[in-house]
Amino acid sequence: MKYAFKAGKYGRMLPMIEERLKTISMSDCATLISKIELYLGEYVTRTSLKRLKMAFQSIGQRLGFVSAGDVRRAEEKEVRSLRAKNARKDAKIASLTAENAALKAQLKAALATK
Numbered sequence: 001m002k003y004a005f006k007a008g009k010y011g012r013m014l015p016m017i018e019e020r021l022k023t024i025s026m027s028d029c030a031t032l033i034s035k036i037e038l039y040l041g042e043y044v045t046r047t048s049l050k051r052l053k054m055a056f057q058s059i060g061q062r063l064g065f066v067s068a069g070d071v072r073r074a075e076e077k078e079v080r081s082l083r084a085k086n087a088r089k090d091a092k093i094a095s096l097t098a099e100n101a102a103l104k105a106q107l108k109a110a111l112a113t114k
Contacts, residue, residue: 014048018055026073 021029
């Protein structure tokens with residue numbers, strides 16, 4: 001934030017910001033850039049914002065069509081989402097299985113005492 005209020009210093013920081021943004025996912029970059037535009041829009045020049053936005057768009061997004069890379073990234077995102085959903089379901093099943101085993105043990109213990 002120390003550069004947000006000094007346009008000259010911020011302009012010199014753009015290359016470093018671009019390099020750091022390259023290490024995070026495209027969707028996270030888009031979110032971050034939209035927040036920069038929203039919260040720091042009055043301090044950042046339009047050309048700087050446009051430069052940041054264009055640096056982190058695919059060629060298809062820049063030219064207005066869906067590229068093969070866009071399709072691949074969307075499919076990979078869907079696969080990650082499905083894997084996470086399956087992992088949550090597997091964890092729930094494991095929890096229910098453990099709970100079921102504990103209930104069986106309690107039932108056996110209760111029947112054994114009768």
